[in-house]
Amino acid sequence: SAVISQKPSRDICQRGTSLTIQCQVDSQVTMMFWYRQQPGQSLTLIATANQGSEATYESGFVIDKFPISRPNLTFSTLTVSNMSPEDSSIYLCSVGEGRNQPQHFGDGTRLSIL
Amino acid sequence: QKEVEQNSGPLSVPEGAIASLNCTYSDRGSQSFFWYRQYSGKSPELIMSIYSNGDKEDGRFTAQLNKASQYVSLLIRDSQPSDSATYLCAVNYMGTSYDKVIFGPGTSLSVIP
Numbered sequence: 371s372a373v374i375s376q377k378p379s380r381d382i383c384q385r386g387t388s389l390t391i392q393c394q395v396d397s398q399v400t401m402m403f404w405y406r407q408q409p410g411q412s413l414t415l416i417a418t419a420n421q422g423s424e425a426t427y428e429s430g431f432v433i434d435k436f437p438i439s440r441p442n443l444t445f446s447t448l449t450v451s452n453m454s455p456e457d458s459s460i461y462l463c464s465v466g467e468g469r470n471q472p473q474h475f476g477d478g479t480r481l482s483i484l
Numbered sequence: 485q486k487e488v489e490q491n492s493g494p495l496s497v498p499e500g501a502i503a504s505l506n507c508t509y510s511d512r513g514s515q516s517f518f519w520y521r522q523y524s525g526k527s528p529e530l531i532m533s534i535y536s537n538g539d540k541e542d543g544r545f546t547a548q549l550n551k552a553s554q555y556v557s558l559l560i561r562d563s564q565p566s567d568s569a570t571y572l573c574a575v576n577y578m579g580t581s582y583d584k585v586i587f588g589p590g591t592s593l594s595v596i597p
Contacts (some may be wrong), residue, residue, distance in 0.1 A: 371530075401582055412572060413528070413587040420582070462527055469583055470516045470535075470576055475527040 372397050372465050376476035380471040383483050384419045388451045393463035398443035400466075403473060404436070404459075419446045453483045486511050488575050488588035496594045503560040505591050507573030510554070516576040517549060519558045521569045522590070528572055532558065563595045 373396040383389050393402065404416040417425040417438055425438040440446045450457055459481050464473040487510040497503045505519075511524045516535050520528035534547040534556065546559040556575075560567055573588040 403585075412589045415584065415586075418582055418584070425554075426582075466583065470578060472516075472518045472533050472574075472576075473529050473585055474530060478527045 371474045373400060374463065374465060374474060374476035375413070376463055376479055378479055379477060380480040381482070383453055385454055385483055387453055388449055389453065389481065390447050390449045391461055391463075393403065393446045393448070393476055395444045395465055400443070400468075402446045403438065403464045403466070404446075404448045405464065407478075408460060409459070413462065416448070425427075432451060441461040449480065453481075455483045457481065458483045486575075486577055486586050487588050490534045490571075490573050490574055490588040490591045492589070492591070494592040494594055496596055497563050499563060499565060499595055499597050501563050501595075503563045503567065503593055503595070504556040504559075505571050505573075505593070506587055507556040507558075507575075508554055509556070509573075509575045509586075511575070511577060512551070512554065514551075514575050514577055516580075517547075517556045518574040518576070518585070519545075519547060519556075520572040520574060522572060523569045560593075563593075567597050568593060568595050 375394045402419045405413045407418045416431045417427045419425045419440040437449045460478045462478045464475045466473045491506045519532040522528045532547040534549045540547045544561045548557045570590040570592045572590045577584045
C-alpha cells in the first residue's frame with residue numbers, strides 16, 4: 371500500500387491561530403480523505419479531497435474552518451482555522467486503494483490548543 | 485443517516501482465548517467492510533477486508549459477514565497481549581463519484597496474560 375507522510379506529527383497552538391497540516395503520498399492517488407478523531411472517540415470524516423476540484427465537506431464541517439487544498443495527485447493540505455480548545459484532536463489523512471477498497475492512514479497530527 | 489455500531493466494550497479475554505468483536509450497519513446497499521486495529525497513540529491499521537457473505541480467514545483473524553442480517557464480526561483466535569487495542573469496524577458506502585467510509589465507535593480489547 372501507499373506510504374503516507376503527514377506533517378507535523380504534533381503541535382501545540384494558541385487559541386485563534388491557524389495550522390496547516392500536510393499529507394504527502396508516495397504514489398498518485400485519486401481520492402484523499404481528512405478525518406478528525408477527538409479524544410476517546412472514533413474517526414469522523416471531515417472532507418474528501420479530489421485533485422482539481424473543490425473538496426466535499428461532511429455535515430458539520432465548513433470550508434471556512436477547514437480549508438483544504440489538493441494541488442496534485444500526491445499531496446493535500448488541511449488547515450484548521452481560528453482554533454479553539456474544541457479543535458484539540460488527532461487529524462488524519464487517508465488514501466483509498468480504489469472504489470469499494472479500504473483506506474490507509476498516515477500517522478496523524480496530534481493537535482492541542484491552549 | 486448511515487450508522488455503524490459495535491459492541492461497546494471494553495472486552496477483556498485471557499491470553500489464548502478467542503476474542504469476538506461484533507458490528508452492525510444500517511445501509512443494506514453496502515458492499516465492502518473493513519476491520520482496523522488502532523493501538524493507543526497510533527493511527528488505524530487495516531487488518532481485514534471482507535466483501536462476500538461467509539468467513540474470511542487470515543492467520544489468527546477471521547472476519548464473518550452476513551449481509552441479510554447487516555452484521556460483520558471479527559474473531560481473534562489464540563489472543564495475545566499484543567492484540568490489546570481498539571478495533572474499528574468500517575463500512576464503505578459507494579456514492580456517485582466517490583466512496584465514503586463510516587467508522588464504528590470501536591471496541592477496546594484487553595488480552596490478559
